[in-house]
Amino acid sequence: MAGASGGFEVGEQEGPGLTRRALITGITGQDGSYLAEFLLGKGYQVIGLVRRSNVVAYERLLAIQDRLTIVQADLSDQASLIEVVERHRPDEVYNLAGYSVPVISWSQPALDGDITGVGVTRLLEAVRLARPQARLYQASTSEMFGDARESPQTERTPFAPRNPYGVSKLYGHWMTVTYRKYRNVFASSGILYNHESPRRGMDFVPRKITHAAAAIKLGLAKELSLGDLDARRDWGFAGDYVRAMWMMLQAESPDDYIIATGETHSVTDLCSIAFEHVGLDYRDHVRQDPRFVRPAEGVQLVGDATKAHQALGWRPSIDFRRMVEDMVEADLEHLSQTQS
Numbered sequence: 001m002a003g004a005s006g007g008f009e010v011g012e013q014e015g016p017g018l019t020r021r022a023l024i025t026g027i028t029g030q031d032g033s034y035l036a037e038f039l040l041g042k043g044y045q046v047i048g049l050v051r052r053s054n055v056v057a058y059e060r061l062l063a064i065q066d067r068l069t070i071v072q073a074d075l076s077d078q079a080s081l082i083e084v085v086e087r088h089r090p091d092e093v094y095n096l097a098g099y100s101v102p103v104i105s106w107s108q109p110a111l112d113g114d115i116t117g118v119g120v121t122r123l124l125e126a127v128r129l130a131r132p133q134a135r136l137y138q139a140s141t142s143e144m145f146g147d148a149r150e151s152p153q154t155e156r157t158p159f160a161p162r163n164p165y166g167v168s169k170l171y172g173h174w175m176t177v178t179y180r181k182y183r184n185v186f187a188s189s190g191i192l193y194n195h196e197s198p199r200r201g202m203d204f205v206p207r208k209i210t211h212a213a214a215a216i217k218l219g220l221a222k223e224l225s226l227g228d229l230d231a232r233r234d235w236g237f238a239g240d241y242v243r244a245m246w247m248m249l250q251a252e253s254p255d256d257y258i259i260a261t262g263e264t265h266s267v268t269d270l271c272s273i274a275f276e277h278v279g280l281d282y283r284d285h286v287r288q289d290p291r292f293v294r295p296a297e298g299v300q301l302v303g304d305a306t307k308a309h310q311a312l313g314w315r316p317s318i319d320f321r322r323m324v325e326d327m328v329e330a331d332l333e334h335l336s337q338t339q340s
Helices: 031-043 080-090 111-129 164-181 205-217 237-248 267-277 306-312 320-337
Strands: 021-026 045-050 068-072 092-095 135-141 186-192 222-225 256-259 285-286
Touching: 021 080, 021 320, 031 045, 031 237, 045 080, 068 080, 080 111, 092 111, 111 164, 135 164, 135 237, 164 186, 164 320, 186 237, 205 222, 205 267, 205 320, 222 267, 237 306, 256 306, 267 320
Parallel strands: 021 045, 021 092, 045 068, 092 135, 135 186, 186 256, 222 285
Antiparallel strands: none
16 A cells, blocks of 8 residues: 555565566666565565666665666667576566656657667567566557547557657557567566656656645745646556556466556646645645646547456556545655755
């Protein structure tokens, strides 16, 4: 269950010792940290892959870092991926790496395509060559639907991405399907809708809102500027969604699954809950700024996760209100500690 620290309950270790090995790309991100925590609770040995860089942010992993094996490689470097897979021989590979902010993808479309798109092919090839018995999870996204023709979307809804991020993710998604069908790699893809948590980056609207509500309550800020307050999203809790990733790789056969709540909430709903939780009225502090309003959106992106419910037994455990309130509590705690 989510708490002020953003954690959630995981199962007891299965059997003595660490028996299965999992390799996670993008382990320092929101989803990577939750997945690492979850898998450690399941008794896995967890290997986290980080790109070669002088600066790597481990803030989300501080509580578990001493239980992880961290290795360096790069999704743009085929040889480095093969070397890591050969050396660590993972039973499961979770590809969560990539640039995850759709708007920012317009500023670096070629780089986004190489890492978020072609990088998936390099990882699939590394698994095929060095560890063909491993099972691979690819993090796909609802952004692949983009200008969807129908709502809610299912696994059969045609894709129609509308930004470089969605296009890059779609390339990786189809390569995952192709390696599954024609290269005999156990590769499943999770088409995840928006999912948030206290570990979400400040580039994302829900975290901007919860952080602002906490800051204003503590007297550290006065107002928050946002774009379209009527925009709606299918928002879930990240901890629930990483559990779905693991469940996909425990299935008898690989497949594609939509992971979503099936409900939408507006930015106004999010503001209302966040500010109400700290005893404030968002209308006194939130300002709508035309500079942040995106072009009009078409069909609503909301996922139908019936297939995951029926085939995997997956269902979300944290509802929208609880998720937002937990995020506010975590921001209150963090800001209070920073000021003390």
